[in-house]
Amino acid sequence: MTAERDGERTQSQALKAQLALRELILAGALAPGERIAELAMVDRLGLSRTPLRAALLRLEQEGLLEEIPSGGYAVRAFSEADIFDAIEIRGTLEGLAARLAAERGVSAPQLGELKDCVAALEEIVESGEMSADDFARYVPLNARFHALLVDLAQSAPLRREIERATSLPFASPSGFVEAQAILPESRRILIIAQEHHRLVVDAVQNREGARAEAIMREHARLAHRNLQLALRGAGLSKVPGAALIRRRG
Amino acid sequence: MTAERDGERTQSQALKAQLALRELILAGALAPGERIAELAMVDRLGLSRTPLRAALLRLEQEGLLEEIPSGGYAVRAFSEADIFDAIEIRGTLEGLAARLAAERGVSAPQLGELKDCVAALEEIVESGEMSADDFARYVPLNARFHALLVDLAQSAPLRREIERATSLPFASPSGFVEAQAILPESRRILIIAQEHHRLVVDAVQNREGARAEAIMREHARLAHRNLQLALRGAGLSKVPGAALIRRRG
């Protein structure tokens, strides 16, 4: 039931509902804890209940929704501790990926691709203060670096887990990078991040599994600092899904 | 829509379908790679397509099914490497849980519960050769130990991830224990496992996070040995889901 039309892939209603709902949730259009009424949402999105319910189920697995015991779903709220832990989980899994990549060895072309990616990031970071445009180029490159590293682990189960763990925006490697754009500490953090990138490639190349793992863990912890900075400064509003974060009183 | 009837909780059709399908898959009644025809399955399980489809979606998220690009789902096949990695992922996440438990500290009652659990396991292991009945008592206690440790980490996101990672039977802490029952090496492995149990409790009590983490990782790796033994011996047939394992030719 997937066909081409006008050169653009027609997506299923269920997928459309999933994307639209995620957009609404991350934009804060639905308050955390709020129950999602199916009929109202059906009217809002312009489709029927069946694909909507499929989307709700997927978003629950994804972690953005939680099941209500008496039936239906509600938008999930995240505490600061939740986000801290989600980042730690990502770091742990990416650390495992780095270790496996180092232990299992990587081919020359793969390593080259990784190095190209780091070089491109280097160019952006060393150009001095980061403009908004620099960040726009940085984020996808950074995402690519992380994706490549996961590829190198050659593990379908690990890929699955990491994709799942990073589906929450605050847990993703790019999660708080956007918030950095307005922070004075941003450049310093990016310089450290870039150092991590270089070190982990080196460790993988030299097949130092434990070292690669430790570096990637520490690398993810930069997001902890970004989280703290964003929570104290005004950067948090830039983060997708910020409305879901329940500040501790 | 959940109600009591005859003192027994009536479960939704969707949940019933999920459990029944999982049973069929793990029992090997459906061959790996085989497409699941909805209409045939509906006849077989005696419900309608709607709850069946909900169950299929959940089982896909759980990892037992994979989506077919042209539509529908197929039973997933697992290579030995997949299972190895899944065990490694579990060990990594449980290691993180143990570290967090140690770092965050545990209350005296919680620690007591954990120690009781270890003591009960100790009693079974030190009673000499393991009978089938001994294993029947061992498995739930072992599962309880692992569950308690996850509780102590006090992290909802981590709990989610670990539950997800252990939903595959071969990745679960009890996955290969049943296969051990007929293996001569079983007692030796259980003695080592018991040593791990004691050590990790000690590390958590003394708030040695890194040590607790390392021990739990090593503990999970016992499953690697069980996997190898089962693949060489005849124990594998005892493992739920053994039919899904694609032996390397």
Added chain:
DNA sequence: CATGGCTAAATTGTATACAAGTTGTATTCA
């Protein structure tokens, strides 16, 4: 005035009819 139970509205869970797409087969043409 508070509380308990009852009724009605609203909401979710399920079944089924219908639409759209995919796959296999047969037929025809090169």
Added chain:
DNA sequence: TGAATACAACTTGTATACAATTTAGCCATG
């Protein structure tokens, strides 16, 4: 004989009607 195409059967995706349960409101009663 081979391949390409058209057709038909089957399968999945979607919409909607129906059933069952939850929830909110109201009235009665202590």
